Amino acid sequence: MSTPPRHRGAIVRAAATLFRRNGYAATGINEIAEVSGAPKGSLYHYFPDGKDQIAEAAVRFAGAGVVATLEKLEQEHHTAAAMIRAYCRLLAGWMAKSGFRDGCPIATTLLESAPQSANMATAGREAFAGWCAVIARALVRDGFGKAEARRLSTLTVSAIEGALILARVERSAAPIDDVAKSLASTLQLKPPARKRAAG
Template identity: 50%
Template sequence: MRTPTGARERLVDTAMRLFGRRGYAAIGLNEIVDKSGAPKGSLYHYFPDGKEALAVEALARGSALFLATLDEALGSSRSAAEAVRRIGATLAGWMEDSKFRDGSPATTVTVEMAAISPAIRAEAAAGFAAWQARIAAALMRDGVPAARARELALLTVASLEGAMVLARAEASARPIRGVTRMLAERLETAVNPAGAPAPAKPRARTAQRPRRAAAGR
């Protein structure tokens, strides 16, 4: 990942990482400024509306980074299922490297602030929707009908975000690896439903024997 250079970019990047690790309420503005190395006073210069505005930008940056990871996986994979396997491996490695201290800023901040801050809620919703749209588009390219592709994209995003929460709780990548495997299998089945029972064919009508004419007719 590219190292942020400008003061504004460093503030946003630092906020994103700290919010992902410890949530919104536990992080103060002074800590963000100190750990970013940005000049004193730069935060209110770039974010005159304070912490909430910075959180919105941090969520947008986190969403864009995951979208880039998603695009890279989709671009180097033969199918959406293969791309999900790559993404799962990336997330598992990232969590292991951080010793399960890091998490998804989208999840940690949304859980705390969606009911309080309309701006944060809207940014989080936009990020989740963008991820789903990318996955749905890939599934449609694989031949999955649009409505089903959107359902599977929702399942994929919700499952991966939930698996990261479970990984932090267990201090293990097991939930991410297990969920990734199940998701990939589900996506493969949607693309190529081999082994699924074929729809029942209508039974051919048996020719009825003509009724014997009534006597006298």
């Protein structure tokens, strides 16, 4: 029986936290080891390709965490609009708790590393696709067509990502609140316009 990966999870979680707070380039292997509590040798044992491989794992870990959160909210709310309002409330609280030091769990890493790393770009695409899939599914449940639900899910993720940047710069949850209200209005299914009676 193989030995369970004692330190791998701690390394990935520490890297995800450090990358979203400080950026990819500003985070070193020694800092990841220190925050994770793992021996430095463990980093190279689990991630022989170094920081790039750790970052890819951190993006996948953080991306899956967002999917899990969205799926939970999808079950708890009857409409996509309500789900997104609840998610934005969570984001606003999380940002405020960090003193607006934290950003999106994957965007900070991807912006710095994806252009040079095909593996990182793939991890990022899959993460965003997972988020969009949950939102699109909720929109289809609400009565939107699949193509429109897909477009609106992309709009939703893009708007939230932008709001997180503004919130971090302004050190305020107001941009997240504004986007939540606008998205909630946009994601409401509007009844089709009645045809005018002839004559």
